[in-house]
Structures are given as structure tokens and as C-alpha cells.
Amino acid sequence: MALREYERDIRGCSRCSICKWVPFAQIKSVDCATVCPSISRYNFHSYSGGGRLILGLSLLEDRVELTEEVADIIYKCVMCGACEVSCKIYRDDIDVLRVIEELRFACVENGMMLPEHMMMVDAMKQEDNVFGEPKSARGDWAKDLGLKDINKEKADVLFHAGCRLSYDEGLRGVVRGAASILSDAGVDLGIAGADEACCGGRAFEVGYRGELEKYAEDFASRVKASGCSKLVTPCSDCYGAFKQLYPMVGKELGVEVLHVVEYVEMLMGQGRIRPTVKVPLKVTYHDPCHLGRRGEPYREWEGEDKLKRPSAFKMSGTRGVYDAPREILSRLPAVELVEMERIREYAWCCGAGGGVMEAYPEFNSWSANERVDEALATGAQAIVTACPWCERSFTDALEERDEDLEVLDLMELLARSLGSEPDA
Amino acid sequence: MLDDAVYREFEEVVGPDNISREPAILDGYTYQIVFNPTPSPWLNRPAAVALPCSTEEVQGIVKVCNRHHVRFKAHSTGWGVFNAPGYEDMIILDLRRMNRILQIDENNMFALVEPYITCNQLQAEAMKKGLNCHIIGAGPNTSVLASCTSVGGVGWTGISMGYNCRNVLGVEWVLPTGEVVRLGSPGSGDGWFSGDGPGPSLRGIMRGLFGAMGGLGVFTRVAVKLFNWPGPKRIDARGLMFDIKAEVPENIKLYILLFPDMQRFLDATYDLGDAEIGWIHSRNPAGMLFTFLFPGLMRETAGRPAMRSAMESIKHMVSFGIAASSPGELAYQEKVVREVIARNDGVLIDMGKLPQFESFMLFGLMRSTLSAFVFRAGGNFASSLVGEETTDSGAPQVDLGVRIKQEYIDKGALIDDMADTVWGSIYENNLFAHYESLMTFDSRDPRQQEWIKVDEEVVDELIDRKWGIGIGLSGAGTVVHKKFGPHMCNYDKWQRRIKKALDPEGLSDPIGYTEPGD
Structure with a gap:
């Protein structure tokens, strides 16, 4: 053991x-x-x-x-x-x-194992996604966007949508918006379409380490074959898997891995993305766990006495992605950020992780509602996040409540500010 | 084992979701390493654990205990061996669902809280109303109520806020028999503003010097005195601990005071107490701070003469703070502290000149966030508490604690932290001082299982030298009280009588307090 x-x-x-x-x-x-x-x-x-x-x-x-x-x-x-x-x-x-x-x-x-988790892992084995949806439909979200198919042609950036954004039709605007923003900024973007597979992170979290290793192996070879220099994902769950879990099981992708908010912030800095449309909205930002503390890069340390472990090897959560989304928000005209009390490394979780969304929906909903309460206390009109699992949790929680709080992915908000809100 | 029918009676009180006898759950209440004198982390596994959410539910559980002769013990945040069950067939009441601040009375300067409100939470809310609370040395994650009613009560703001033994105002108390009494003014229905009435004043019986450690029933509400807070409603900070950046208010000043020897430290302490200035005052020897903050470094360097010499030269080190209500008061207090330093050949370091350090220390001292660093070096610590006495009598006690401790460091039974890890503060000007010698060790190391012997030796010497009561083994219950009692007006006999009068059936776990007796 x-x-x-x-x-x-x-x-x-x-x-x-x-x-x-x-x-x-x-x-x-x-x-x-x-x-x-x-x-x-x-x-x-x-x-x-x-x-x-x-x-x-x-x-x-x-x-x-x-x-x-x-x-x-x-x-x-x-x-x-x-x-x-x-x-x-x-x-x-x-x-x-x-x-x-x-x-x-x-x-x-x-x-x-829990039956719900076994079903999820079985679905992954059969269809390469956590929902058991047809693998052939995985790339449908990108229809008519004109993105490159990396199975057929080279691209500088491989865009990985992830399971949730590939199949959750309620979030289609997020993934299409994110890809369009990058594409419009002149990024040489490609997707794997129907050949994209799950990152394996959710299997790992429910105890199937071997499944993650398998997916990581497969993913690494696909990335290598694509010839891309960057891997960009709008899904924080996938980001956490790439940055933290893959190195933990000894798999390095060999390319720069970025969450879309990191990449967009960089492109904004280069002047390639210029939001100009005023969106008068008071928003609060929810740090996704897998982008923040669980998106912190993992580095293996071989020593025995952990008191001597250098801080760069210590998983303290401080090296997660916290500033990039806030920097983007600060550049959106007329958008006002009001922070919740629990943010950054100590943000409260939406409740979707660790297989809880699959096996204990009531607990997922309870945790999401706690966060919604915290968001409402700020007086915000919208809770903005950067993870489809968080967005799904908040959206579902709010469906049961009579509250005037919009749930948005940061890319959806950015699209509004670019005047290019995509169709879903 | 609890009989199924009895378990169902408990279940009827709190509901099925709030009671468990699942062994994996129970082990969460069985494990305690801090102040545990045995080599095993496991104490007695209780028969059940319940999560009451109200005084009525606590009372209901205690009444079931009385009907079926089941022992019980309650805890709030549950840290330390005194929270562990003394017996296997008993029920633990985890009070974490009783987690409300019921009232903050700005005019009468008190807060009414339930058991699972921590010092950290109360401070955050009190500051919004221009008030502050005394946070005990054990840290901000401890229960306000427990430090008032049941355990200890000393901390770094003692110089300005006293001791929670005396800060406790009204109390709601479920006696071991299941009766509910209210001490102080709430006992006569007059609000929660006074511990001594109108209404019954039983504070001495309720807790005495150190508290009954869960051996006298369950405290369900407490009113605690709050103090003036001249700072902002909230001090926003960026970062978690070492990286904290915060704007320290202009009317807050933090200093390190260094003294060349013990005598001049003592004299300066009296001077500060007499001058009635200061917000925070605590002796924090350099060796202790270095060991707590940089344990890996200290492990490598503690044995080197240069390091020992450096630490030795700055061991009489005091953290001192001022929180002033006006520029004039700030100027006056600064002037006084500089005069005290000059008179006692000390060195004053203004932390304001070191902004990053000042940010770190602001929360470290104001909120006692430094406390938990005691776990950093080895994961465990114990306290050879040497006295609640005058400052002068504290000095030889400090020497005693350090001398005995050094012997154990030398043989590898304790982590080398330069031995002098005696922190201490003064209370109510110079009325009394609290000095406490910490020992850090790693209970995973088979060589480091002897901390209790240090405490035993300290206790024996305190008795031999007639240096006053040490409270180091207070959590050990009857054994230590019997040792100290004959030298301290036979207080232990009174304890046993109190226990018998309030708990005739002996149901409130006596393990950390005392058995009933005549």
C-alpha cells in the first residue's frame, strides 16, 4: 500500500x-x-x-x-x-x-469504488470522455469556426477543449468564444476534433492513477506528433492535470502549457487583443481550484527530509494562476471587479471536483451555493470564472434560486468586450 | 460499547446525521499527539460522537448520559490531549455546530459567543466595531469560549487585555447533572455584562486558575470582555504568511526590544507595566523564533558555536506593540518605551523600518498567527509551564526550565532550540506574569518520547523550592493536583469536593481535572 x-x-x-x-x-x-x-x-x-x-x-x-x-x-x-x-x-x-x-x-x-465513478471511468474507456458521449461528436463544438485540424495540418498552438466544454451544450459559447478570440488575434490554432481525448484528471482524482498514466502517455505522443509549441486549454481541470498530475506520474508534454487566461493576458500585453466595448458590469471572480492552487506546477523532489525540501518543490498553492484573470478583468472597459473574501490560494471550491459532482450531487450543490452566497454578498451582478466545471456548478445552483446573478466564463465576458459575443 | 437503545436515545436528541459510532469517525477523536505523554497517538476510542447544535441538545445528551450512566466530554476546536476521551465507553460532544457570534455589544464592550467561535473569527468581527479581543498564546484557531471557561487563557496581549480567566463575563453552563445554570448577570436575567452578578458568581468554582478541562459539564455560551481597537475595521493583506504585505496603520507601532541580560529584561518589564503602556508584550527568545521559523536551517546550524553565540546574545528579546488612539498617545507611548530602553541598556528595533517584517509580525502578534510555528520543527511540542507568578519570581523559574530542558536536548530527547524558549507576558500591569518554556520534539522519533519527564522534574523542583504553582501538568489531572495541593492550601481537596458536588455520578470525564472526593 x-x-x-x-x-x-x-x-x-x-x-x-x-x-x-x-x-x-x-x-x-x-x-x-x-x-x-x-x-x-x-x-x-x-x-x-x-x-x-x-x-x-x-x-x-x-x-x-x-x-x-x-x-x-x-x-x-x-x-x-x-x-x-x-x-x-x-x-x-x-x-x-x-x-x-x-x-x-x-x-x-x-x-x-463508487458506482458513479466506475461508470465515469467505463465511459472514458469506451468514448474517451467522462460523459460517455460519442467520441465522434467531440469536435462538433468547433463547427464553422474554421480551425485547423492538427491531424491533417500543423499548427503552432494546440487548443484542447476538454470533456466538459466539448459536450456541455450550455457552455458552448465559452469554448467557441475562447477559440475565436485566439483565432481573431492571429494565433495559429489547431484542434484535434474527434480525436481529442480526456486528460484523465478526473479518473486520477477518484483513484484511478493508472488511467491517468494511460491518458498522459497517449496525450504526450499526440502533442509531440502535432508539432505544436504551445498547448492551450480553457478548462482548468485539464490545466491542473497537465501542470500537476502529468509530472507527478512522470509525463512531461514537452511544450509550453497555458490556460487560455494566461495566453490571452499575454496577447493583450502584446496588443493583439484589445477590448474596447464598454460592458458596465460589477463582477466577482471565482478562482477555480485547478487553475489556482491545484494548477501549481509539480516538481518531483527526491529527498527524504521534507524540512530540507526547497520551496520550489513544495506544493503550497502560491504558484497557481491568480493574477492573469484579474489582469484581464482590469482591462475590460466599464467592468468593475469586487473581490469575495475567500480568493486566490484560499478560494472556496465550487464543489465539482474529486468525483463529487458525479457521486454526491447534493454536496456539489451545497458547496456551489455557499460560494454563490459569498458572491452575492459582494453586490456583484455576475460571478466570473475560468473553468467550465465551476460554471456548470454555479449555473445549476442558481437555477434553484431566485437570484439576479449571472454566471460567466471570463472568455464570455471578454468576447462581449470585444463586441464579438459568439453564438452558442 | 453503547447499548443500541441508548444510542437511539442520543440519536433522537441530535438526529441521525449528527451522531456516529463508525470506528473510522471515532478514531478522529481518539488521536491526539499534543501533550500526550504516551508513545502512542491513540487514546481511548469513544463509543460515539455527537454534534449538538444548541444548549437544548447538549442538555438532552447529558440527560441521556445521566439516565444510563454514560460518561461524556465536550470539546470545541479539539486540539490537545485534554480533548481525548478518558474512557472507551463514553460519548464525545463535538460542539463545532455551535458556531455563532450571538451578540457584539459595542456599548458594554463584550461579545456573546458559542463554543466553536474562534479567536480569529471574533477578532475579525470585533474590529469592524472598533473593538478587539484577547487571543490566547495557543493561537487564533482556538475557541474563545474554551479559553474563558475551561483551559488557560494567557496570551501576548495580556499587557492590555488581561487574561481570559478574568475576561469571562456571563456563562451558560450545562452541569454534569443536566441542569442549566447561568453565571453572572445573565443569571438574573439582566444581560451578559458582568461575571459577578447580579446573579450567581461562581467563576472560581467553574474554572479556578487553569480550568477543569471538560471535567465539569459543558459550557454552551460565554460573554467575553472586548477592548478598544483604535485601528481600522479591517487590515487587508496580500499573501499567506512570510509573504504577507499589509499596510500597517499609522497608530500601530511594533518593536523588537533586546536586553543584555535577564535582570535588565525584568527591570524593563516592570517599568513597562508600571507605565501602563503597550498593547502587546511578549518575551520571544531569538533561538525560539529561529527554530520555529527556520527549522531546517536550525537543524543544520544549532550545534555551531557561532550560531549559539549569536542566539545567546539576543535571547532576551521582547516583541512589543503600541496601538494608540491619538497621535498624542502614540507619541507619549513611544517616548516612554524609548526611555525604558535607555534606562535598561536595551536596544530598540522599530519594525516600521523593515516593512516586510513588520507586515509579517503585525499578523503574527495581533492575531497570534506565529503560534502554530511551534509545530514546524518536529510536529509536536509540550510546555513546561513554570508559573503564574510575579515577574521576578518568573526569572528563576525560567532558569530552572531551561536548565532541565538542556539536559534532555543534550541527549537528543528534544530538538535543539537553544533551550531558552521561554515566552512570557505580564498581565494587568505587573500584577502577575506568565512564563512558559516550550519544548519542541518529533514524536515520530523513538528517541524523543520523554518530554513528560521534563515536566515532572520541573514540577518536583518547583515544589522543593517553594516557587509557586506550576501549571505544566494541569491537564494531567488528579496526579499533579495531588502533588501541588499540599503546598497550595490543599486546593486539590477543594477541587474534589467541587467535582463531587456538581457531578455526583462522576459522568463528566474527570481525566483532565479530578476525581470526585471528600
Whole structure:
């Protein structure tokens, strides 16, 4: 059991519960002081980051068995990584999130998977996407956009849409908008169309490490064959997989990997994208976990004494993408950004990650609604994000409520400001 | 094991989602390494854990306990061995659903809170109303209520805000028998403004010096005194800890004070207390700070003579802060602190000249965010608390703690942090001082399992030398109280009588407090 490799981390837990809280200097109110959706929703200590370490020790010492009840605790976690950020402020020698991952690998190894996750992984095996939608329809979103097919011709930039944006028709405007913005800026853009496959990240998060390795291997060879110099994605989930999970399983793509917000910010800096249309809107920005703390590049460190681990190798969340989306927002005429209390490294999760959207929709909805409440408290007219999974969560949450809050991807907002809002 | 029928009775009180007897859940309440004197992280696994959300639910659980003779213990944030069950067949009440600030009374300067409101949360809300709260040395993630009613209560703002033993005003208390009493003015229905009435004043019985550690029932609400906060409603910061950037208000000043020796540190401390100035005051030896902040570096360098010499030369180091209500007050306090420094041959470093450091230390001191760095070097720590006494009597206690600790460092039983990690503050001007010698160690290291012996030696020497009560082993319950009691007016006998009077069935877990007796 690889969990054993983290026994020292586990035994180091002081049960201080710092993992449950927003980093102390950033606590601004009683209502937005907590950072972990799991412990906040389910309350028993085992649902916290530290509680999961203790659960790992219970398993290692055979104090408890890996039963359905235990698997249920393990999987009721959005794997947002907020516990890791708060813990790492004080501890160099505990990698909370790695332990949480190992608990899930153990579930899969011991046949304690959840049916919803098995269905998702089966769908991936059959159709190369998490929804089980026809592989042949994967590129339909790009119809009539005139993008290059990298299977047929070379392109400088490979645009990877990801499963959610390829198949969620409600978000079609996001992906078409993002691709059009780049294309209009003169970027030599290509897509894989029906041959694009899932990044494998969601399989990894529910415990199927091998699936990720398989997809990463396949993806690396496709990227290499494409001859592109950059890989750009509008999906934060995919971005997190490329930046953090692929290196973790030893796969490097060998090209520059960018989230579309990073690339757009760069193009804006070069004057290639110039938003001029006033969009009078007060917005708040939601940091997607997989773009922020879980989009932090992973670097393998071989040492044993983690107190000596250089900070560049320590996953603290601080090297995620936080400034680029805010920089873009600042350049949109008449758009006013009002920040929520929990932002950047300590943002509250939308609830979609870690297989929670698939297996525990009520928990997903609860977490999204918490965030919607926080957004509404700012007085914003729109909550803007940069991840289709977050956008889907907020949109679904708001469908049940009578609130005047628009949910937008940053690329949708940018398209408005460019006067080129695409058809969906 | 709880009988199924009894479990169902508990379940009826809190609802099925808020009680569990799943072993994996229970182990979350069984594991405690901090202040745990045994080599195992596991204490007793309770029979169940419940999550009550109201005083009525707490009372309901306690009544079921009384009907079926089930022991119980409540905790708020649940950190430290005193939160662990003393027995296997008992029920733990995790009070985290009782998480509301019920009132902040600006006119009477108090807050009424439930058990799971942390110091951090209360401070953030109080500042919006021009008020501040005393945060205990254990850090901002601790329960306001627990530091008022049940455990300790000292911290770095003691010089201006006192000690939570005395800051506690009204209390709502579910006795071990299940009766609900209200102490202080709420006991007569007159609001929550005074701990001594009109209404019953039982603060001494409720907690005494250090608290009953969950051994006298469950406290469900507390009114705590708040203090003037002359700063802004919110200090916005960028960054998480070392990288924090914040604009320090003009009326806030932070200093490092250095003294050449213990005597001049003590004299300066008296001077500051007598002058009635200061917002924050804490002795923070350089070796301690370096070990906490840069544990990897200290591991490499602690043995080098140059490092030891450097640390030794700046060990009498004080963090001092001023929060002034007017420019005139600021100027006056600055003038006084400079005079105190000059009179005692000290060195004053104005953190304002080091903006990045000042930002870091602002939150470190104002919000006690530095506290949890104690875990950084080895993951665990213990405290050889040496006294709640006068500043002068604290000095030899500091020496005692350091001397004994050094012996254990020398044999590898503790992490080398230069031994003098005694932090301390003064309270209510110079009425008393609290000095506390921290020990850092790694409980994963088989050589580092002996911290309790340091505490035992310190306690024995305190008794031999008649240097006053040490509170280092207070969480250890009856054993240590029996040691100290005969030298301190037999207080331990009174404790046992109180326990018997309030908890005749002995149901409120006595492990951190005392068994009932005559």
C-alpha cells in the first residue's frame, strides 16, 4: 500500500485543525472563515484534511477496515487542496493532498469504488470522455469556426477543449468564444476534433492513477506528433492535470502549457487583443481550484527530509494562476471587479471536483451555493470564472434560486468586450 | 460499547446525521499527539460522537448520559490531549455546530459567543466595531469560549487585555447533572455584562486558575470582555504568511526590544507595566523564533558555536506593540518605551523600518498567527509551564526550565532550540506574569518520547523550592493536583469536593481535572 510511503507525514499531524480554516491573516469575517467544504458540510473530524490523515493511520494500523462506510468518507471530499494550502503555511513535512490521493488509490485497489465513478471511468474507456458521449461528436463544438485540424495540418498552438466544454451544450459559447478570440488575434490554432481525448484528471482524482498514466502517455505522443509549441486549454481541470498530475506520474508534454487566461493576458500585453466595448458590469471572480492552487506546477523532489525540501518543490498553492484573470478583468472597459473574501490560494471550491459532482450531487450543490452566497454578498451582478466545471456548478445552483446573478466564463465576458459575443 | 437503545436515545436528541459510532469517525477523536505523554497517538476510542447544535441538545445528551450512566466530554476546536476521551465507553460532544457570534455589544464592550467561535473569527468581527479581543498564546484557531471557561487563557496581549480567566463575563453552563445554570448577570436575567452578578458568581468554582478541562459539564455560551481597537475595521493583506504585505496603520507601532541580560529584561518589564503602556508584550527568545521559523536551517546550524553565540546574545528579546488612539498617545507611548530602553541598556528595533517584517509580525502578534510555528520543527511540542507568578519570581523559574530542558536536548530527547524558549507576558500591569518554556520534539522519533519527564522534574523542583504553582501538568489531572495541593492550601481537596458536588455520578470525564472526593 503506497499510503505507507506517507506514514511519516500522517504521523506528523498535530490535529491543530488549521486545515479547516482560511489562512489566519486572511480571515475577514465569521461567515467566510472556513475553507474546507467537506468538514463544513459533514462536520465529523474525519472529513477534514487532518481527519483524513488520521483515517490513513487507522487503516495502516488496521484499526479500521476499508469498508463502504470508510470509502464514503474518503470520497466525500472535493480534493480542492485548500487544506494543503493552510497546512503548508506551517508545515513543510506534511503533504495532505498526496495522502488524500493515496486513500483513493487504496479504494480502487481494494475494489471499494463508487458506482458513479466506475461508470465515469467505463465511459472514458469506451468514448474517451467522462460523459460517455460519442467520441465522434467531440469536435462538433468547433463547427464553422474554421480551425485547423492538427491531424491533417500543423499548427503552432494546440487548443484542447476538454470533456466538459466539448459536450456541455450550455457552455458552448465559452469554448467557441475562447477559440475565436485566439483565432481573431492571429494565433495559429489547431484542434484535434474527434480525436481529442480526456486528460484523465478526473479518473486520477477518484483513484484511478493508472488511467491517468494511460491518458498522459497517449496525450504526450499526440502533442509531440502535432508539432505544436504551445498547448492551450480553457478548462482548468485539464490545466491542473497537465501542470500537476502529468509530472507527478512522470509525463512531461514537452511544450509550453497555458490556460487560455494566461495566453490571452499575454496577447493583450502584446496588443493583439484589445477590448474596447464598454460592458458596465460589477463582477466577482471565482478562482477555480485547478487553475489556482491545484494548477501549481509539480516538481518531483527526491529527498527524504521534507524540512530540507526547497520551496520550489513544495506544493503550497502560491504558484497557481491568480493574477492573469484579474489582469484581464482590469482591462475590460466599464467592468468593475469586487473581490469575495475567500480568493486566490484560499478560494472556496465550487464543489465539482474529486468525483463529487458525479457521486454526491447534493454536496456539489451545497458547496456551489455557499460560494454563490459569498458572491452575492459582494453586490456583484455576475460571478466570473475560468473553468467550465465551476460554471456548470454555479449555473445549476442558481437555477434553484431566485437570484439576479449571472454566471460567466471570463472568455464570455471578454468576447462581449470585444463586441464579438459568439453564438452558442 | 453503547447499548443500541441508548444510542437511539442520543440519536433522537441530535438526529441521525449528527451522531456516529463508525470506528473510522471515532478514531478522529481518539488521536491526539499534543501533550500526550504516551508513545502512542491513540487514546481511548469513544463509543460515539455527537454534534449538538444548541444548549437544548447538549442538555438532552447529558440527560441521556445521566439516565444510563454514560460518561461524556465536550470539546470545541479539539486540539490537545485534554480533548481525548478518558474512557472507551463514553460519548464525545463535538460542539463545532455551535458556531455563532450571538451578540457584539459595542456599548458594554463584550461579545456573546458559542463554543466553536474562534479567536480569529471574533477578532475579525470585533474590529469592524472598533473593538478587539484577547487571543490566547495557543493561537487564533482556538475557541474563545474554551479559553474563558475551561483551559488557560494567557496570551501576548495580556499587557492590555488581561487574561481570559478574568475576561469571562456571563456563562451558560450545562452541569454534569443536566441542569442549566447561568453565571453572572445573565443569571438574573439582566444581560451578559458582568461575571459577578447580579446573579450567581461562581467563576472560581467553574474554572479556578487553569480550568477543569471538560471535567465539569459543558459550557454552551460565554460573554467575553472586548477592548478598544483604535485601528481600522479591517487590515487587508496580500499573501499567506512570510509573504504577507499589509499596510500597517499609522497608530500601530511594533518593536523588537533586546536586553543584555535577564535582570535588565525584568527591570524593563516592570517599568513597562508600571507605565501602563503597550498593547502587546511578549518575551520571544531569538533561538525560539529561529527554530520555529527556520527549522531546517536550525537543524543544520544549532550545534555551531557561532550560531549559539549569536542566539545567546539576543535571547532576551521582547516583541512589543503600541496601538494608540491619538497621535498624542502614540507619541507619549513611544517616548516612554524609548526611555525604558535607555534606562535598561536595551536596544530598540522599530519594525516600521523593515516593512516586510513588520507586515509579517503585525499578523503574527495581533492575531497570534506565529503560534502554530511551534509545530514546524518536529510536529509536536509540550510546555513546561513554570508559573503564574510575579515577574521576578518568573526569572528563576525560567532558569530552572531551561536548565532541565538542556539536559534532555543534550541527549537528543528534544530538538535543539537553544533551550531558552521561554515566552512570557505580564498581565494587568505587573500584577502577575506568565512564563512558559516550550519544548519542541518529533514524536515520530523513538528517541524523543520523554518530554513528560521534563515536566515532572520541573514540577518536583518547583515544589522543593517553594516557587509557586506550576501549571505544566494541569491537564494531567488528579496526579499533579495531588502533588501541588499540599503546598497550595490543599486546593486539590477543594477541587474534589467541587467535582463531587456538581457531578455526583462522576459522568463528566474527570481525566483532565479530578476525581470526585471528600
